[in-house]
Amino acid sequence: MHTPDAVDELILTEAATVDGSPTGSRATGTPATGATSGADAPVLCLDAPALAVALAGQGRTVLHRADLLADELDVAAGATDAGAAVAPRVVESWDDPGLADVRLVLLRLPANLNALDELVEAVAAHCHPEVRIVAGARVKHMTRGMNEVLAAHFAEVRASLGVRKCRVLHAAAPLPAARTAAAAWPRSAALPEADLTVVTYGATFAGNRLDPGTRLLLDRVDGLRPAAGADRAVDLGCGSGILAAALARHGWRVTGVDTSRAAVAATAATAAANGLTVAVRRADALADWPAADLDLVVCNPPFHVGTAKDSTPAFRMIRTAARALRPGGDLWCVYNAHLPYLPTLRRDVGPTEIVARDRSYLVTHSVRAR
Numbered sequence: 001m002h003t004p005d006a007v008d009e010l011i012l013t014e015a016a017t018v019d020g021s022p023t024g025s026r027a028t029g030t031p032a033t034g035a036t037s038g039a040d041a042p043v044l045c046l047d048a049p050a051l052a053v054a055l056a057g058q059g060r061t062v063l064h065r066a067d068l069l070a071d072e073l074d075v076a077a078g079a080t081d082a083g084a085a086v087a088p089r090v091v092e093s094w095d096d097p098g099l100a101d102v103r104l105v106l107l108r109l110p111a112n113l114n115a116l117d118e119l120v121e122a123v124a125a126h127c128h129p130e131v132r133i134v135a136g137a138r139v140k141h142m143t144r145g146m147n148e149v150l151a152a153h154f155a156e157v158r159a160s161l162g163v164r165k166c167r168v169l170h171a172a173a174p175l176p177a178a179r180t181a182a183a184a185w186p187r188s189a190a191l192p193e194a195d196l197t198v199v200t201y202g203a204t205f206a207g208n209r210l211d212p213g214t215r216l217l218l219d220r221v222d223g224l225r226p227a228a229g230a231d232r233a234v235d236l237g238c239g240s241g242i243l244a245a246a247l248a249r250h251g252w253r254v255t256g257v258d259t260s261r262a263a264v265a266a267t268a269a270t271a272a273a274n275g276l277t278v279a280v281r282r283a284d285a286l287a288d289w290p291a292a293d294l295d296l297v298v299c300n301p302p303f304h305v306g307t308a309k310d311s312t313p314a315f316r317m318i319r320t321a322a323r324a325l326r327p328g329g330d331l332w333c334v335y336n337a338h339l340p341y342l343p344t345l346r347r348d349v350g351p352t353e354i355v356a357r358d359r360s361y362l363v364t365h366s367v368r369a370r
């Protein structure tokens with residue numbers, strides 16, 4: 001569960017200076033400033049679950065959206081615990097008519113500038129013309145590029161003073177072109193190395209490039225063919241859906257699974273752009289997948305969570321894949337050669353061999369023990 005941190009507290013403090021509404025929060029311990037013109041309007045929280053919970057708990061109308069499933073689930077659970085009279089509502093589409101009333105957007109700045117660009121573009125195009133963005137991060141994670149992305153869509157961009165190693169960027173006055181131009185996201189590009197057209201959203205892993213690890217794994221799994229009655233495959237952590245599309249091309253019945261909203265949307269769009277059928281599922285690894293169901297899992301797991309190196313999701317992907325595979329089913333993984341996944345693959349999945357390696361990555365093939 002997320003609790004407000006120093007970045008959230010600075011965002012709330014700075015928001016109170018432009019919103020005039022009760023964003024002086026429980027989180028900061030400062031009293032609410034009382035209802036004013038902005039207080040009844042909905043607040044949109046983007047990739048900011050702790051803020052969505054704090055504001056809903058104060059009685060604000062909250063719309064929210066996050067790339068990661070866990071962040072959205074945290075808002076639903078946290079708002080109930082905080083006694084919110086009205087549950088925060090997820091914005092599933094940028095065409096949501098509720099966005100037209102949004103004059104205040106609170107945003108945790110993503111490190112990925114494309115992710116930021118998609119969010120800011122959507123806010124400029126779909127929120128109220130007087131909308132303001134208050135976007136924060138730790139100073140060490142901020143770049144000049146973030147100001148430039150905001151300035152591509154908003155006429156007024158300024159930075160706050162740094163407080164406790166955090167800073168906020170303010171943006172206001174959407175540029176006229178931002179309200180009329182066609183959306184730049186999703187983006188589509190030919191990927192000749194994979195013989196595919198790839199479609200990506202801002203936060204999709206690797207954009208529309210072929211990641212070197214993906215390439216090494218693709219070289220091995222592109223030749224796999226389903227057998228009669230053994231054609232159920234998952235691309236676990238599907239990103240833009242390159243591996244899923246390659247399998248679907250050869251007759252596998254594939255599902256792309258990813259926790260990221262941008263990934264599942266991109267995988268569906270990549271499949272459609274190539275005339276292929278791939279189901280998608282936004283989920284935490286294969287935790288909810290039926291046991292002993294799959295014939296094949298391919299996986300290029302993450303080794304970061306946000307800006308921090310973290311192998312927890314990779315171990316979870318391996319362990320849940322082991323459960324979802326039928327005895328004799330195959331798990332193909334690619335990962336950075338220094339990472340310690342081999343013992344887990346051997347213990348939790350079954351016999352595992354290294355089938356390819358380059359200077360950075362290795363590809364493993366495991367067979368689910370009977």
Ligand SMILES: C[S@@+](CC[C@H](N)C(=O)[O-])C[C@H]1O[C@@H](n2cnc3c(N)ncnc32)[C@H](O)[C@@H]1O
Pocket residue numbers: 205206211213214235236237238239240241242243257258259260263283284285286299300301302303313316
């Ligand atoms: C290294 S990227 C690989 C993307 C794609 N398969 C490729 O090779 O280009 C890892 C992917 O795993 C996803 N991911 C991270 N944690 C996850 C989890 N707990 N459950 C499902 N997907 C997850 C990320 O969102 C990301 O899309």
